Amino acid sequence: MAKPSEFRIQVDQALGKTEVRAHFRKAMDTLMTNRRNQFPDNAELQRLRDQAQVIRANALSKLPELLEQLESNLTRNGIHVHWAETTDEANDIVLKIMQKHNATWMIKGKSMVSEEMGLNHFLESKGIEALESDLGEFIIQLDGETPSHIIMPAIHKSKEQIAQLFNEKFPDIPYTEDVDTLTRTARDILREKFYNAPVGLSGVNFAVAETGTLCLVENEGNGRMSTTIPPVHIAVTGIEKVVEKLSDIPPLLSILPRSATGQPITTYFNMISSPRKKGEKDGPEEVHLVLLDNGRSRIYSDPELLATLRCIRCGACINHCPVYVRIGGHSYGTVYPGPIGTILEPQKSGLKVHGELVQASSLCGACGEVCPVRIPIPSIINRLRYEGVRQDGGSALDAGSKRKPLEAITWKAWSWAASHPSVYNLGSTVATQVRNLVPHNLGAWTSVRTAPAVADKTLHQQLKALGVDHE
């Protein structure tokens, strides 16, 4: 038997952690219920999804033009635009800005693209500290972890674990498991940091081409603080986040928080359109936007896989995934976990690295059913399975790399038999006659189930005996 993959090992460990699993289940149940309560009218939900899909699909259909328009409007507004093809390039751009300002540290709002870049780690290697200010990110940074969910990065941690962590890291503060007190502790620590930070970094939810506006959705106010108090603001985002018009924003803003956390709207919504203007009393003096490609152009070039880029990172697919709820976010070994990670990561980093993820789906369709922009996630998973084994090139990174000779031959033989009825019927007849010889131990299947039994007479034989018409 082949050695289990890194992914299988991670999964096995995660499945064994009953407490963490119960914790995930409870958290996901709450998120699912909250979302359901936000959409009492199914017709309205479907209409909103149509609308959101159209807005995102429209933006992608004009992506090159919109990116140009975005750049020229941002530049006109006084925002510096940088293009990065790779995460290395993006990291370098950020580093140069830091160096230009002699900045030794930065405060960060939540940004999954910065996770994708491995920015904190990179800056650390250059002697620069990046302090996370989103509460969840703050917690996992304290513990040296990565996010386990794209919108709730510390969802894997219980309140007791967080209490212990705070106690360990801030021994001067009395031990408490009270969530409000813990939050206040973090707030007090961060508040002071905001005032002194030389640079603030954030992500972007939507970048409006028409007006050159960066939109940021958040709940804690840390996004607003990170983007307004420090003298320099750096925003990092993927090239797919652009939308055409300002009027595209309200529908997206209506469906995003409702799908994500089940909130009617987030506490904060920031629209950043320029650095501080003459006579204004606050706001950064310098604003930068780093637009990251990192494999997105390749995804963009395939008419079917392109739908992956419609994603608005709400996390609903993750919250509804029966696989994610059981294995948690870290098992995936990727920046983006759950269904969106399952389709995005193998395309971004290649099938060789993350191709196994596309097998970790029962194709139940729960993700596609809730996705606010109607990304056909199961179809894309299916397509990536095909990309993994196809032999004629293909468009995904490392297409064909998952083809295994034995498996390929088995399917060939199967297709030959199942397209030749006489062979098929012979095979099934043999199977029914030798059913007692079918191994009672089918490995993985029989570790929790009995072996399926072959019937003594096939349906073909029985219907023939019953005289069911053949033509």
Add this chain to the structure above:
Amino acid sequence: MSQVTRQKPDTVYFFGTCLIDLMFPQAGVSAVQLLQRAGIKVIYPPAQTCCGQPAWNSGYRDEARKVARAQIALFTKPIPIIIPSGSCAGMMKTHYPELFSGEADEAQALDVASRVYELTEFLVDVLNISLTDLGAPIEIAVHTSCSARREMGVADKIEQLLGQLQNVKVLEQAYKPECCGFGGTFAVKQPEISAAMVADKTMHLRNTGATQVISQDCGCLMNIGGAFDYQAKHENKKPLNTQHIAEFLWERTHG
């Protein structure tokens, strides 16, 4: 896609599925009997094998197409094709059009897809079947397959059929719409996750107190039923029956 008429037809095709052919033939026989009792002539092309889904879901599209093509050739008359499985019906209805997109026989594939009905969908929507329960009182739980629920959108049909049986009480399990963890090759390729899923599914089904679990899909039944049997054998738990909806309906309604 155009639907064939919702008028009751005289004759239909029956596609039995490979899983039913080999493992659950009684479900297929019962489905045919239900159709015949409703006055419909059933044609069962004997050269049928498998819809091609296992290969399709494994990424082996050429192999899937080869098998699918052999099926398409068997269902040429303009009559409905009845399939006692949400998953195989979903394969023919939604994935044949993708699989044959741009192929020379795309039109035939689209034609076949447009005539596909999942069994319970056909019994309710087209036949408007009415059932008289002759069985003893029983409490059951229903597991609707993900493909019947999300791909075919027919989850309500099985409930409507069971609702007509006055001695059958359907109990509701927790996490009802959640996948049982079968997913075809998923159960083999990611056995640990699949096992965790079926463990939860069987627990929730047991917790209802039902003595029997009914589904429109034999894949789910093989998974859930296999786990029930294992738990009865090795974990000292109460055995629970599983049965395909066609077989259950036929047993309770034929005199």
